Structure formats: C-alpha cells, structure tokens
Amino acid sequence: MQAMTRTDGNLPADVTSFVGRRREVAALRDQLGASRLVTLTGVGGVGKTRMALRVAAESQKAFPDGAFFVELAALEDATLLADTVASALGVENHTTRTPLSQLSHQLADKHMLIVLDNCEHISEACAELVHELLRGAPRIRFLVTSRHSLGVLGEQIFTVPPLSTPRVGACFRASSLQEFDSVALLRARAANSVSDFDITDDNSALVARLCERLDGIPLAIELAAARLRTLPVGEVLDRLDRRFQLLSAGNSSGLPRHQTLAALIDWSYALCSVKEQTLWARLSVFAGSFALPAAEAICAGDGISPDEILDLVDALVRKSILIVERSGEHLRYRLLETLREYGRDRLAETAASAHVQLEHLKYFQRLAELSFEEWCGPRQAAWLARLRAEHSNLRSAFDRCIELGHADQACTFAAALQWFWIAGGNLGEGRVWLGQALVASAGREPSHARAKAMWVDSYLALLRGELVTAGTLLDEVQGFAATVDAPALRGYVAQLRGMAALFAGELDDAKV
Ligand SMILES: Nc1ncnc2c1ncn2[C@@H]1O[C@H](COP(=O)(O)OP(=O)(O)OP(=O)(O)O)[C@@H](O)[C@H]1O
Numbered sequence: 428m429q430a431m432t433r434t435d436g437n438l439p440a441d442v443t444s445f446v447g448r449r450r451e452v453a454a455l456r457d458q459l460g461a462s463r464l465v466t467l468t469g470v471g472g473v474g475k476t477r478m479a480l481r482v483a484a485e486s487q488k489a490f491p492d493g494a495f496f497v498e499l500a501a502l503e504d505a506t507l508l509a510d511t512v513a514s515a516l517g518v519e520n521h522t523t524r525t526p527l528s529q530l531s532h533q534l535a536d537k538h539m540l541i542v543l544d545n546c547e548h549i550s551e552a553c554a555e556l557v558h559e560l561l562r563g564a565p566r567i568r569f570l571v572t573s574r575h576s577l578g579v580l581g582e583q584i585f586t587v588p589p590l591s592t593p594r595v596g597a598c599f600r601a602s603s604l605q606e607f608d609s610v611a612l613l614r615a616r617a618a619n620s621v622s623d624f625d626i627t628d629d630n631s632a633l634v635a636r637l638c639e640r641l642d643g644i645p646l647a648i649e650l651a652a653a654r655l656r657t658l659p660v661g662e663v664l665d666r667l668d669r670r671f672q673l674l675s676a677g678n679s680s681g682l683p684r685h686q687t688l689a690a691l692i693d694w695s696y697a698l699c700s701v702k703e704q705t706l707w708a709r710l711s712v713f714a715g716s717f718a719l720p721a722a723e724a725i726c727a728g729d730g731i732s733p734d735e736i737l738d739l740v741d742a743l744v745r746k747s748i749l750i751v752e753r754s755g756e757h758l759r760y761r762l763l764e765t766l767r768e769y770g771r772d773r774l775a776e777t778a779a780s781a782h783v784q785l786e787h788l789k790y791f792q793r794l795a796e797l798s799f800e801e802w803c804g805p806r807q808a809a810w811l812a813r814l815r816a817e818h819s820n821l822r823s824a825f826d827r828c829i830e831l832g833h834a835d836q837a838c839t840f841a842a843a844l845q846w847f848w849i850a851g852g853n854l855g856e857g858r859v860w861l862g863q864a865l866v867a868s869a870g871r872e873p874s875h876a877r878a879k880a881m882w883v884d885s886y887l888a889l890l891r892g893e894l895v896t897a898g899t900l901l902d903e904v905q906g907f908a909a910t911v912d913a914p915a916l917r918g919y920v921a922q923l924r925g926m927a928a929l930f931a932g933e934l935d936d937a938k939v
C-alpha cells in the first residue's frame with residue numbers, strides 16, 4: 428500500500444506578529460519564482476525561519492498540492508531525514524523502496540513547496556535529498572533555511588539581512604522612526620510586556636541607538652524588548668554599551684553580528700534568577716517543543732520543585748527565552764534554536780547534565796509504553812497525535828539509550844512504539860530503530876526484550892513486503908520462545924507465520 432494522505436500543507440500559524448520585511452519578502456518571492464531551490468542564509472536569530480514561513484504562506488496558493496514545513500533543528504540522525512520529510516508530508520512507505528526513492532516516487536507529479544528549516548547540522552544529507560527530489564519531481568520547489576548554503580547545483584542563495592535600523596547620529600522624530608523594521612519590532616514586543624512603553628520624541632534618539640546597537644537582529648531585539656519591562660530604554664542601552672565595550676576592546680570596527688547576539692543572550696541569562704537559569708539549561712534537553720507536564724517531570728529536582736516549573740516557564744516566556752505554541756487545546760513551549768544551543772552549553776557545564784538526560788529518556792520511554800498499554804481504547808487517536816507531537820523527543824531519547832548501550836531498554840522502547848510505527852505510517856523508521864536496538868543487543872544473553880523487538884521488527888518487515896527478512900527474524904524468535912516459558916510469544920510467532928504465508932499466497936499454510 429502506498430499513500431499520500433495530506434494535500435493542503437502544514438504551515439504553522441504565526442505565534443507572534445510578523446513585522447516589516449516588505450521588500451525582502453517580495454524579493455524572495457521573485458527569487459522563488461525563478462529558481463526551484465532558494466536557501467536563506469544568515470546568522471542565528473536574523474529571521475531566516477520567519478521569512479521562509481512568511482514567503483511560504485504568501486506563495487501557498489501557487490502550489491495546488493500545498494506548502495509544507497519540515498523542521499529539522501531537532502533531527503540528530505541524518506539517516507532519518509527522508510523519513511522525517513515523508514512524515515511531515517504525510518507520505519507513507521509500505522514498500523521495500525528506500526525512504527528517499529519512495530518520496531521521489533510519490534512526489535513525482537506533485538506541484539508543491541517544501542520548506543526545510545534549520546539544515547545546517549545535516550547539510551550533506553539535505554543536499555542529497557534536495558538534489559534527488561529536484562531531479563525526480565520536476566514541479567517541487569524548496570525553500571531551505573540554513574546558516575550555510577547547501578552547495579547543490581542550481582541553488583540560489585538569499586542572505587537574510589538584519590532588519591532596517593536608523594542611521595547612527597541622524598535625528599529622528601518618533602513618527603518617522605517607526606518606518607524602520609527594527610524599531611517596529613522593538614515596539615511590538617515591548618508592547619507585549621510593558622503597557623506604558625511607547626516611542627516618543629523624548630526617547631526616540633535612545634530607541635534609534637538601541638536598535639542600531641542590536642544590529643537589527645530580530646532575536647536580539649526581542650530579548651532586549653523583554654528588558655524594557657524592568658528598565659527604561661536609556662538604562663538598557665547603558666548596560667548593553669558596557670557589555671559590548673568589554674567584548675570589542677581592541678577592535679574599533681565594532682562587533683560581528685554573531686557576537687552581538689551572543690552578548691545579548693549572555694546578558695539575558697545573567698538577568699535571569701538562578702532558578703530560571705537552571706531551568707533554561709535543563710529545558711535544552713528537549714528536542715523541538717515540549718509540554719508542561721514533561722518539563723515538570725524531567726526538569727524538577729535539585730532546588731526546583733515540580734510546582735515551581737509553571738511559574739519559571741512563565742517567567743522565561745515573558746523574557747522571550749521560550750515561545751509558546753498552541754496545538755488545538757494544548758500549549759507547547761519551545762526554545763529557539765540559538766537559545767537552545769546556549770542552554771545546552773550551560774547544562775553541559777553542570778553535574779546535573781547526565782541526570783536530566785536520563786530523566787528525559789525515562790519519561791519518553793514510559794510515554795511509549797503507556798501508548799502501547801492504552802492503544803486499544805477510546806484514546807487511540809489522541810495517543811497518535813501525542814506521539815506525533817513528541818516524535819523528536821522520542822527520537823532523541825532513543826538515541827541516548829543506544830549511546831548508553833542500554834540494549835534491552837532500547838529493544839523495549841522501540842517495540843513499545845509498535846502502533847506508532849504501523850498506524851502512524853512510520854514503518855521505515857520503526858525498522859531503523861528496531862534494527863539499532865537489535866544490533867546493540869546482539870551477542871548478549873537472549874532476552875524477552877530482544878525477542879519482542881524481533882517479533883515487532885518482523886511484523887513491520889511483513890507489512891513492507893519483506894517476507895524473507897521477516898522469516899529470518901521469526902526463526903530466531905521461535906528458537907528463543909522454545910527455550911523459555913512464553914506462551915504469548917509463541918502465539919505471536921504463529922500469528923505472524925500465518926500472515927507471512929498469506930502474503931506469500933500459500934493459503935493452506937496460512938490456515939494452520
Ligand atoms: N520579521 C519579523 N517579525 C517579527 N518577528 C520576527 C521577524 N523576524 C524574526 N522574528 C523573530 O525573531 C526570532 C528569531 O527569528 P528566527 O527564528 O526566524 O531566526 P533564524 O534566523 O531562523 O535563527 P536560527 O539560525 O537560530 O534558526 C524569532 O522569535 C522570530 O519570531
């Protein structure tokens with residue numbers, strides 16, 4: 428069975444207002460009209476992802492098969508890239524084709540826009556995928572965001588500039604200042620946090636200087652706007668000046684943009700309470716977004732009680748460290764990639780690092796097991812949605828399990844997601860996980876966990892039509908089942924043997 432289920436697209440809605448960029452958006456749309464692959468590059472926090480989403484939303488109508496957003500920041504294992512793209516697009520693979528060739532096959536006649544977001548850490552794999560799909564699917568276009576170009580033939584680079592800022596030394600009235608995008612962003616974000624902040628003729632010179640100081644980098648502006656909650660604009664500027672002077676000592680040409688942002692992130696960190704700092708660092712353990720109960724379960728301890736997490740998360744949201752995303756009834760939180768990287772560095776400096784990672788692993792393994800236990804019941808659709816929302820976290824927890832060499836645990840974890848692999852259309856990825864778990868457990872004492880993983884792996888192989896592989900796996904499970912008291916396992920083996928015979932057209936064997 429092959430299917431491509433979604434056709435409208437999956438662009439996420441804006442969580443905060445989009446400001447300015449009229450000229451850049453128009454230029455990028457033109458470029459996308461002229462080239463099938465446009466890569467947005469630029470320093471962290473300059474607004475690549477927001478621009479790509481904006482242009483995708485505005486161009487959506489020109490793509491009858493939809494515009495799709497594939498977030499890759501949280502993907503650590505480049506071998507799962509094609510599966511990740513397929514899953515975002517709703518392309519299922521119940522065949523023996525490789526995920527990439529199945530994608531290429533399914534997209535061959537599609538007229539679609541695909542946004543690949545944050546490709547820098549897996550740029551080789553992205554280059555290969557994009558190259559293959561450009562060749563195999565002539566009406567697909569790509570918008571890619573990456574701190575570096577992909578280096579694919581035909582790639583057009585769009586360097587995302589900082590937001591426009593007032594010229595230093597020029598004199599501006601409050602009304603004319605708002606024409607600059609950086610000022611408009613500062614104002615919009617400050618208005619979110621401070622009701623009485625406004626730009627007046629009295630503070631316009633300071634506001635202009637602040638935006639210029641921040642190099643027009645949107646993320647830096649958002650972090651500084653959060654400071655306006657407690658400090659007047661002049662104070663924010665003074666403190667920033669002092670920080671930058673330390674950094675640029677001996678360098679009269681000013682700070683490169685990435686240092687500006689780094690200094691601002693440092694400053695935001697320094698201005699957090701110790702508990703907020705600790706939580707920021709611990710939250711970096713999540714891949715992609717997370718829900719509050721997960722943060723309470725994983726990040727509490729050592730001076731932070733679970734009850735405090737909500738208030739601390741709230742404080743980090745107000746400081747623009749965390750962003751809030753709404754999915755249906757539920758709220759999820761996310762650290763922007765640049766802030767997550769910073770948090771990860773802080774976490775690595777602490778003794779708690781390994782503990783938090785282990786808690787993350789335990790939490791998501793338990794989630795996988797619960798999904799299995801409750802699958803047959805009224806909450807099945809809710810479970811599938813939840814597992815999809817946690818896909819990146821599940822992956823990252825599983826990768827940790829493999830890194831730690833916890834073979835039986837890895838087998839149990841991968842097998843517990845059996846229905847996610849099957850009903851979620853992730854057979855290929857399921858086989859990759861189970862394969863990794865089985866490699867980790869090879870040569871060890873046979874165990875129930877290994878036998879279960881083999882059984883599930885052979886089930887997935889059967890559904891993909893890999894009858895020989897399924898048979899080999901079942902032989903080993905059967906050998907193990909004969910040596911232990913495991914009637915259920917023997918029952919499952921018989922069931923799969925029957926299925927295998929049925930798929931092979933051996934109807935008499937299938938009946939037995
Ligand atoms: N034009 C804009 N209007 C409003 N907010 C913006 C705009 N551009 C960027 N931002 C905000 O600035 C922050 C950083 O932007 P974004 O995440 O797009 O940067 P990025 O270049 O993709 O960073 P990274 O390299 O870390 O992925 C986000 O909170 C984003 O919402």
Ligand SMILES: [Mg+2]
Pocket residue numbers: 475476477544545572764
């Ligand atoms: Mg980005």
